[in-house]
Every structure is written in C-alpha cells, then in structure tokens.
Amino acid sequence: MKIFMLGWEFPPFxxxxxxxxxxxLTKAIxxxxxxxxxxxxxxxxxQDSTHVKLLSPSSLSHSFTYHQVEEIxxxxxxxxxxxxxxxLTPQQYSKKIEEIIHKKRFFTGEVSYNDVNKxxxxxxxxxxxxxxxxxxxxxxLATKEDFDIIHAHDWMTYPxxxxxxxxxxxxxxxxxxxxxxxxxxxxxxxxxxxxxxxGFHAAExxxxxxxxxxxxxxxxxxxxxxxxxxxxxxxxxSLNSDSNVNWALKxxxxxxxxxxxxxxxxxxxxxxxxxxxxxxxxVLDVYDNVKFVMAGSGDLMHQSVEMAVNLGIGxxxxxxxxxxxxxVQRIYKMADLFVxxxxxEPFGIVPLEALNNDVPVIISKQSGVSEVLTHVLKVxxxxxxxxxxxxxxxxxxxxxxxxxxxxxxxxxxxxxxxxSATKCVEIYKQLLCGAYC
Amino acid sequence: xxxxxxYFQVHQPTRLRHYTVFDSxxxxxxxxxxxxxCKKVANKCxxxxxxxxxxxxxxxxxxxxxxxxxxxxxxEQFEQFAPEVLSTFHALAQTGCVEFLGETYYxxxxxxYSREEFLEQVKMHSDMMNSLFGLKPRVFRNTELIYNNDLAxxxxxxxxxxxxxxxxxxxxxxxxxxxxxxxxxxxxxLKLLLKxxxxxxxxxxxxxxxxxxxxxxxxxxxxxxxxxxxxxxxxVNLFMDYETFGEHQWENTGIFDFLNHLxxxxxxxxxxxxxxxxxxxxxxxxxxxxxxxHLISWADTERDLTAWIGNPMQSSALHEIYRLEKKIKSSxxxxxxxxxxxxxxxxxxxxxxxxxxDDGDVHKYFNPYDSPYDSYINYMNxxxxxxxxxxxxxxxxACLA
Numbered sequence: 146m147k148i149f150m151l152g153w154e155f156p157p158f159x160x161x162x163x164x165x166x167x168x169x170l171t172k173a174i175x176x177x178x179x180x181x182x183x184x185x186x187x188x189x190x191x192q193d194s195t196h197v198k199l200l201s202p203s204s205l206s207h208s209f210t211y212h213q214v215e216e217i218x219x220x221x222x223x224x225x226x227x228x229x230x231x232x233l234t235p236q237q238y239s240k241k242i243e244e245i246i247h248k249k250r251f252f253t254g255e256v257s258y259n260d261v262n263k264x265x266x267x268x269x270x271x272x273x274x275x276x277x278x279x280x281x282x283x284x285x286l287a288t289k290e291d292f293d294i295i296h297a298h299d300w301m302t303y304p305x306x307x308x309x310x311x312x313x314x315x316x317x318x319x320x321x322x323x324x325x326x327x328x329x330x331x332x333x334x335x336x337x338x339x340x341x342x343x344g345f346h347a348a349e350x351x352x353x354x355x356x357x358x359x360x361x362x363x364x365x366x367x368x369x370x371x372x373x374x375x376x377x378x379x380x381x382x383s384l385n386s387d388s389n390v391n392w393a394l395k396x397x398x399x400x401x402x403x404x405x406x407x408x409x410x411x412x413x414x415x416x417x418x419x420x421x422x423x424x425x426x427x428v429l430d431v432y433d434n435v436k437f438v439m440a441g442s443g444d445l446m447h448q449s450v451e452m453a454v455n456l457g458i459g460x461x462x463x464x465x466x467x468x469x470x471x472x473v474q475r476i477y478k479m480a481d482l483f484v485x486x487x488x489x490e491p492f493g494i495v496p497l498e499a500l501n502n503d504v505p506v507i508i509s510k511q512s513g514v515s516e517v518l519t520h521v522l523k524v525x526x527x528x529x530x531x532x533x534x535x536x537x538x539x540x541x542x543x544x545x546x547x548x549x550x551x552x553x554x555x556x557x558x559x560x561x562x563x564x565s566a567t568k569c570v571e572i573y574k575q576l577l578c579g580a581y582c
Numbered sequence: 583x584x585x586x587x588x589y590f591q592v593h594q595p596t597r598l599r600h601y602t603v604f605d606s607x608x609x610x611x612x613x614x615x616x617x618x619x620c621k622k623v624a625n626k627c628x629x630x631x632x633x634x635x636x637x638x639x640x641x642x643x644x645x646x647x648x649x650x651x652x653x654x655x656x657x658e659q660f661e662q663f664a665p666e667v668l669s670t671f672h673a674l675a676q677t678g679c680v681e682f683l684g685e686t687y688y689x690x691x692x693x694x695y696s697r698e699e700f701l702e703q704v705k706m707h708s709d710m711m712n713s714l715f716g717l718k719p720r721v722f723r724n725t726e727l728i729y730n731n732d733l734a735x736x737x738x739x740x741x742x743x744x745x746x747x748x749x750x751x752x753x754x755x756x757x758x759x760x761x762x763x764x765x766x767x768x769x770x771x772l773k774l775l776l777k778x779x780x781x782x783x784x785x786x787x788x789x790x791x792x793x794x795x796x797x798x799x800x801x802x803x804x805x806x807x808x809x810x811x812x813x814x815x816x817x818v819n820l821f822m823d824y825e826t827f828g829e830h831q832w833e834n835t836g837i838f839d840f841l842n843h844l845x846x847x848x849x850x851x852x853x854x855x856x857x858x859x860x861x862x863x864x865x866x867x868x869x870x871x872x873x874x875x876h877l878i879s880w881a882d883t884e885r886d887l888t889a890w891i892g893n894p895m896q897s898s899a900l901h902e903i904y905r906l907e908k909k910i911k912s913s914x915x916x917x918x919x920x921x922x923x924x925x926x927x928x929x930x931x932x933x934x935x936x937x938x939x940d941d942g943d944v945h946k947y948f949n950p951y952d953s954p955y956d957s958y959i960n961y962m963n964x965x966x967x968x969x970x971x972x973x974x975x976x977x978x979x980a981c982l983a
Contacts, residue, residue, distance in 0.1 A: 427604070430604075431604070519939060519953065520936070520939070521955075522953070522955055522956070523952065523953070530604060533604070534602035534603050534959065534963070535959060537603045538603065538958075538962065538963070541962075542895075542958070542959075543898075544893075544894035544895045544898040544958075545959065545962075547894050548893055548894055548895050548954075548955070549955060552936055
C-alpha cells in the first residue's frame with residue numbers, strides 16, 4: 146500500500162502543531178511498513194533545509210525537488226516550490242509575498258517589478274490563486290507517481306488533493322487539524338470555509354484530530370457523522386528533553402527561587418492569551434513569587450504586551466518571542482506549570498510535550514487533547530478565577546505538582562504516533578477494501 | 583447452625599462546596615448538593631429499605647434481625663434534610679431486633695493519626711446512638727473496616743465494646759473460614775467478626791451484573807448457598823453498604839424483592855436463624871486468634887488503604903488536617919472544631935485517589951469532583967481558610983488577654 150500524502154514541513158522548521166503532526170504520523174505510518182510519497186510546499190531559497198538530504202534536484206522538473214529524510218524509510222519527500230504556510234491569513238500571505246519581493250530588490254539593487262516577477266513567476270500574490278497553482282503542480286507531480294490513497298492535511302492542500310483524486314480516481318482522505326471556526330471564531334473567512342467544506346464533501350473519509358473537531362465538522366459543515374473518524378494525535382518520545390540543556394537565568398530577570406508559569410503557542414485569538422494574562426493578574430493578587438512567561442509570537446503579541454502593562458503586571462510577564470529547538474527544551478526545564486487557555490483547540494500537542502518534559506499542565510476543556518488526558522487540570526478558558534485558583538494550587542502544593550507530573554507523564558507516554566498511524570492504516574484498508582473487495 | 587448476621591453501613595459525607603483560593607467565607611459545605619443527595623438516597627434507598635425491613639421484622643415476630651452503623655455526618659443531614667428517615671430508624675430501634683454499631687462520628691481515619699481524636703469521636707458516636715435510639719453500641723466497626731491488631735487492642739483497652747468487625751480478607755484468614763467467631767491477636771476479651779466477602783459481594787456488587795454466570799440471583803438460590811455453611815461454620819456475616827438497596831442496585835433490578843423473600847427462604851431450614859452481632863458473640867465462642875499486623879480494609883480488590891492514603895496529595899492533606907488538632911481544639915470554638923472534624927471524613931481523601939481514575943470507575947459514586955486533583959485543590963483551599971480562621975481567633979483572644 147502506498148500513500149500520496151499532501152502535508153507540511155517537518156520540525157524544527159515549523160510554526161505550530163501541524164508540521165509536528167505530519168512528521169509524527171508519517172514516520173509512524175512508514176514504520177508500519179506503508180510507503181508514503183510526501184508532498185509539501187517549500188520555498189526554494191529556504192535557508193534552513195539542512196535536515197533533508199538533497200538527492201538529485203537537477204534531474205527533476207523546476208517546480209518540484211526530491212529529498213530523502215534519513216530517519217524515515219519508506220517515505221519519499223517531494224517539495225513543490227511555493228510560499229504557502231499553514232496558519233497564514235490571506236492578508237498575511239500578501240504581506241509575505243511583498244516582503245519577498247522587497248528582499249529581492251534589496252539584494253539585487255534597483256530592479257523593475259517585471260524582473261522580480263519573472264524570478265518568482267510561479268508565486269501568486271494572492272493566497273487563493275497560489276493554493277490553486279499549488280494544486281495544478283501537485284496534480285502534475287501525481288501523474289508521475291504510483292499510489293493507492295490520497296491523504297491531505299488541512300485546507301490549503303485540499304484543492305491539490307481533490308485535483309489529484311479527480312485525475313487518478315484514487316480514494317481521498319482529508320485530515321482536519323484545525324477548522325476555520327477554530328482559527329477565526331465566528332468571523333470565518335468564507336472562501337476558506339468553502340474550500341474546507343468542498344474537501345470534506347469530496348473525501349471518502351474525513352479524519353478529525355478529536356471528537357471536539359469531529360463535532361465541528363458534522364455540525365458546521367453538514368458532513369455525515371459516519372464519514373468522520375477520530376484519530377487523536379500522539380507524541381514522539383524520542384524527541385525527549387536533552388538533560389544536558391542548562392538554562393541560564395541571566396538576562397531574564399527571573400530570580401532562582403521564583404516559580405514560572407508558561408504559555409507556549411501562537412499568540413493569537415484562538416490560543417486565549419488574554420485569559421492567561423487575566424488569570425496571571427488574579428494569581429499575583431494572592432501569590433507573588435512567580436513570573437509568567439509567554440513563549441511564542443502571533444498577531445496578538447503587541448496587544449498582549451500592552452494588556453500586561455495595563456493590568457499592572459508588566460514586570461511579572463516575560464515575552465520570549467517564537468522559540469525553537471533547544472530553547473523550547475530550556476523553557477520546559479524552567480517551567481513549574483504550563484497553561485493552555487485555548488478558546489478552541491482541535492487537539493493541542495503542546496500539553497503532551499510539556500508532560501513529556503515533566504511539566505504539569507492546565508488545559509482548556511475546549512480542546513481535543515482534554516479527551517485523551519485525565520491527569521491534568523481542566524478549566525473553561527473563560528473562567529479566569531478558576532484558572533488562577535488552579536495555578537496557585539500547583540505553585541503552593543508540591544504534592545499536587547508531583548502527582549500531576551508523575552501520572553501526567555505516564556499518561557502522555559501512552560499516546561503514541563504508532564496508535565494514530567495504526568488507526569489511519571485501518572482507515573486506508575477499509576477504503577481499499579471497499580474499492581476492490 | 584448457620585446464623586445470618588446482617589450489618590448495613592449507612593453513611594454520607596458532608597460534601598464541600600466549590601471553594602477557591604479567592605474565597606474567604608466560612609461556609610465550606612454544599613448544603614444544596616448535600617440536601618439533594620440526601621433526599622434522593624432517602625427516597626430511593628433509606629426510606630423504602632427501612633419500611634421493608636420494618637415490615638419483615640414484624641412479620642417474622644422477632645426471628646428476623648439486622649444491624650446498622652450510621653455515621654454522625656449522615657444523621658445530622660437526616661435531621662436537616664430528611665427527618666422522616668430518622669423516624670423510621672427510630673421505629674426500627676424499638677422493635678428490639680435491630681442493633682446499632684459503634685464507629686467514629688465523622689467516619690474518619692482518626693485512628694491512624696490521633697488516638698485522642700479517635701476516642702473522642704467514638705464517644706460522640708456512642709452518645710448519639712444512646713440519645714437517639716436508647717441503645718449503647720457493644721460492637722465496633724472502624725471506618726471502611728480499616729483494621730489491625732493495634733486497633734483491636736486499643737478498642738479492648740477502652741472497655742466500651744465486646745467485639746469488633748473487619749473484612750474477612752484471604753490474606754488474614756489463610757485456609758480458615760470467615761464463618762466463625764475469632765479473637766484478635768493480643769486481645770483477651772474482645773471478639774472478632776469477619777465479613778464473608780464472597781456472599782456479601784454477591785448481593786452488594788454482583789446482584790445486577792448480567793455477565794455474572796449466577797445472574798439472576800434469587801432469594802432461594804442465595805439461601806441454598808447459605809445452607810452449605812451448616813456444618814462448617816456458625817455465622818454468615820453479610821456486611822455491606824446500605825445504599826446497595828435501591829441506590830447501587832436500583833429497584834428495577836429486583837433487589838427489594840430479593841430482600842423481601844430472603845427471611846422466608848432462610849428460615850425454612852430448621853438450623854438457620856438471624857442474629858445481630860451482639861447475639862452472635864454471646865452465642866458462639868471464639869475458635870482461634872487472627873493475627874493482622876498490617877492494616878486492612880474492605881476497599882477494592884487490594885483490601886488495603888491505598889484508596890485513602892495512596893498518593894502524596896492524600897498524605898499531605900491528612901497530615902495537614904491532623905497537624906491542626908491541638909490548635910483547633912485549644913480555640914474551644916465549637917463551630918471551628920465541628921468544621922475541622924467534618925473535614926476528617928474519609929470520603930474527602932477518597933475523592934483524591936488517583937488509582938483507577940483513568941478507568942473512571944467505582945470511585946465515582948456521588949463524587950462531586952471531576953478529578954482527584956480538583957478535590958485536593960478544593961480541600962486545601964478550605965483547610966487554608968480554616969487555618970486563617972484559627973489564627974484570627976487566636977489573635978483576638980490574645981488581644982483580649
């Protein structure tokens with residue numbers, strides 16, 4: 146069995162859980178002996194492409210290249226040159242394209258728009274056009290490959306997946322990691338919603354990362370529940386914390402005996418940074434020996450900094466910006482508690498990472514991960530008093546912290562990508578059986 | 583001769599309300615929830631079961647006998663929320679066929695943490711039984727049948743009881759049968775009655791289990807099993823939670839019909855009878871000593887104490903509450919002392935149990951919390967306020983002095 150997978154870039158070159166999920170799932174599927182052709186958008190001038198071994202770029206067409214990631218056998222990686230990135234809004238996308246053009250101009254001196262345009266002729270300045278262009282290139286690529294199932298991750302890849310499906314007639318599985326309702330609340334972007342909806346309807350199976358998300362898919366996109374399977378995400382224990390990583394407290398303004406409460410994720414409406422800060426304020430009313438660290442970046446970053454100042458807790462909240470690699474491990478080492486007050490979280494891999502690093506967690510009940518974790522503290526994201534109540538308790542009572550650490554770590558260790566992959570492979574088999582048996 | 587000895591445990595804790603670190607009021611208990619549960623269980627279990635048993639006692643004219651152990655925390659709730667239950671217990675007490683056992687008033691684990699507090703609670707409970715029903719308990723049962731040699735020796739030393747009750751756990755009995763009267767290791771006078779867990783659990787746990795090969799369990803089938811004891815034992819101790827009738831096993835499982843017909847089938851055999859625990863120890867001599875150096879209980883399959891003191895949260899909460907004993911008592915503030923004691927009820931610690939939590943199972947019975955962690959946080963917040971209250975009282979008295 147061979148899978149044509151339309152996914153996203155692997156860690157550490159990612160800005161969120163989608164890349165982590167694609168990596169974990171693909172690796173585990175390949176370890177089960179299923180072959181995968183993994184197609185992803187990637188800009189050719191990307192400077193961070195050291196983790197993949199470039200096999201023979203020149204031998205292939207200009208628009209896609211062929212890489213082999215060393216640690217995963219059975220997986221052939223194909224990248225399509227494209228600036229698409231998950232989590233971008235159409236506005237952010239346009240801004241990014243402008244930046245690329247600006248950068249080119251900076252390096253190459255005065256150039257005309259036409260020159261730049263020639264150089265990046267295949268990039269579209271409009272995200273939806275780029276998504277369609279990506280679909281055309283992916284379909285072209287698919288004709289050169291042999292496979293049994295198409296599996297696509299989140300809306301930007303759905304048009305490509307549908308194009309491939311209509312050309313090849315192979316069964317389509319769409320995986321949903323985050324819906325437009327999770328990202329934008331009730332203010333959905335209609336074209337994105339339409340693409341998601343088309344993808345769900347075109348697919349033979351929809352894989353939701355939680356019952357929480359399955360519910361959104363069935364109720365908001367009118368998809369028959371029988372069609373939607375739940376496959377929870379997992380955690381890759383091999384990426385465990387490096388015990389040699391030492392955090393230097395210098396320059397952070399954090400005293401050694403001070404406790405640290407961590408927010409880690411994109412600072413966007415979806416992740417509830419506002420509730421984190423309001424809870425921090427409440428905590429500080431009764432418990433002083435603590436600092437709140439917000440690790441991540443996002444469109445609400447500046448607003449959050451301002452909010453901290455306005456709440457009068459500016460000196461107690463630290464913003465680190467986007468963290469990757471060892472810095473993430475360092476911040477986990479420092480943290481006494483991780484809080485995820487997400488307004489709407491389809492799954493939420495970060496709490497699993499925190500538990501994996503022995504950091505106890507408070508998660509919002511409005512999250513998929515709360516379906517698979519019991520040894521954590523759960524709150525309604527809007528219940529700031531209760532978040533603060535629980536934060537104070539973890540900081541005050543060592544036996545609570547120890548119990549959450551021990552049981553939580555053990556529980557997280559049972560949530561493996563192998564389980565998720567096994568469920569996906571079962572779904573593939575059912576589809577193939579339905580087609581051929 | 584096979585005597586059937588029933589003992590029903592009747593208990594509800596005084597549940598705490600949601601209490602955060604930001605709360606400062608002294609009303610720790612959830613009157614609304616406690617009232618709702620008390621009334622619900624009264625209607626489903628306590629009232630129908632009491633009425634049925636009263637009817638049976640009258641019908642068999644002194645041949646059908648039972649015993650109860652009722653905690654102070656529940657009796658207070660009956661007075662407040664369901665006084666009609668108290669009057670049916672009163673009626674039962676007057677038949678002369680019902681015995682009331684002694685235990686700690688607050689269904690506490692005090693024996694493990696403070697002998698002084700333990701004695702006071704046992705006395706409070708005895709006094710209450712005496713004043714409510716005019717009966718002074720002769721037989722003692724400790725919370726959750728927690729037991730060891732030390733407890734038996736301590737109970738004997740108080741000179742208030744003639745017998746003690748515990749779990750007939752395999753590991754203390756070995757090849758021996760629970761169907762005899764024993765003497766605890768280290769005791770002279772005190773007798774020991776052990777629960778026949780197999781037959782007790784057939785009623786309490788398995789009765790409605792349709793996967794059980796013996797389902798459905800009828801009274802005549804159960805009595806056939808009882809009759810087998812004739813010749814190999816004196817007494818079958820059927821000890822269980824009273825909530826078995828109508829609450830753990832709902833009325834539609836046929837549990838009340840079962841109970842209704844049990845005396846009839848039991849008394850058909852000429853060698854059978856019903857005895858209260860006191861009558862059992864008066865009628866039968868001890869056949870040997872039972873050595874229980876380690877603590878046992880009637881909980882879970884482990885029959886140990888891990889459901890209450892198995893994790894760091896539970897031990898920290900327990901140590902914290904008993905650490906306050908001297909301070910709280912020296913305040914002589916009745917409300918403060920009573921609140922402190924209500925916080926000793928074992929259920930509060932049971933809710934903090936992380937064992938089986940992921941399986942979400944038996945420990946869920948009327949558990950007001952979503953997780954053991956929530957229960958610990960709530961408890962510690964209340965305890966924190968209790969400490970502040972004491973401190974304030976102490977400062978005020980110091981000022982006055």
